[in-house]
Amino acid sequence: VAGLYDSDTKEMCIPSFSSGTSNSGKKAAEKKLAEISSELDDIVLAHEFTHALEDQYWPLDDPKDHDSKASTDRGTAHGFVSEGSATREMIEVLPAQWERGSPDRYFMLWNLLHSGLGEFALNYELSGVWKSPDAMVQGVPETLSRTEAMPYSFGYTFCTKVMREWGLDGLDYIYDHPPVSSAQVMHPTKCWEWRDFPVQIDLPETLPGGWKQVSGDSVGEAGMAALFGCQFEGLNYGLGLAQGWDGDRVALFEGSGGHRLLLWASSWNSTNAAGRYLEACVKERQAAHQAVVTGNSGNRLEWERPDGRAGIIRRDGKRVILLETDNRDALPDAETYARAVTFTEPPEDAVRAAANSPLRRF
Secondary structure, three states: OOOEEEOOOOEEEOOOOOOOOOOHHHHHHHHHHHHHHHHHHHHHHHHHHHHHHHHHHOOOOOHHHHOOOOOOOHHHHHHHHHHHHHHHHHHOOHHHHHHOOOHHHHHHHHHHHOOHHHHHHHHHHHHOHHHOHHHOOOOOOHHHHHHHHHHHHHHHHHHHHHHHHHHHHHHHHHHHOOOOOHHHHHOHHHOOOOOOOOOEEEOOOEEOOOEEEEEEEOOHHHHHHHHHHHHOOOHHHHHHHHOOEEEEEEEEEEOHHHOEEEEEEEEEOOHHHHHHHHHHHHHHHHHHHOOEEEEEOOOEEEEEOOOOOEEEEEEEOOEEEEEEEOOHHHHHHHHHHHHOOEEEOOHHHHHHHHHOOHHHHO
16 A cells, blocks of 8 residues: 555555664665655655545545445446546656756656646556556455556546646536546546436345345446456456446345345446347356356346356346346246336436437437
């Protein structure tokens, strides 16, 4: 950990390293680490200090980010913006680190960083951070490691674009009107030109047969991109599969005898995107759990796993529902469970449609 701003205690924590009294080899390594730490201190301080300033005006722990009933990854989107902004401000420290008492050197590097070429190079470098081997942490699943690194890539690109076009006033506007999904940050036009709000998906607390919901969450476009990208060993491929996300909600249910049932509902911008997602889910089950497809009727696929679990995924237009359980007796009721899921189109879409007639668009 290079640094941490603790939003609970309102403290910045930046580790310092000093050489000890151990053997010469270890002492030399610690000395080198201390030198590197000293060079990074100002950069890390700028990053964490930005978080501290953000937290004073726009609390990092927004209760809305933890809405357990929402069908969007609002908390992830908030993290993308805060980390992207802090990373951007951290880079502003580099000219001061390099100038060494020479104002000319400072302005030279500052102008280079903010030139078209400099912005392109920085954006190219940081956009690939989450794909880099350096994002991996030993003992941590790849999907989680890359998901944790995503904010520094997509968040930086998003905040830089806003600041370049609208300055800090633009970033203030974003903080006052925060994005509600990682999709809005990954595709800035969905956040800035016209907000593309996700479909609200509601899953019942209980299902026929004695099933009771024990946990729920939203995966979001970023989560899906990491999940499929890591599973299929193609992160760009994962991004392509997740594109078109328009809301999702996943819940785990517990039944009698300790049986479990997973219900995952999602909405997509097009039938093509929904179809790609359906096929990807089945391929992911096959790759990760050696599942065997036992039924295929176009928009409905069924599978069985060697560990005794079985699942069904069905598509109805742009909406997809996945169900998997270790109690096969529940599968005949899959259609009943699917009908218990409700999809509510965002009211903003109706406003947009009314304000943008086909003739006006033409």
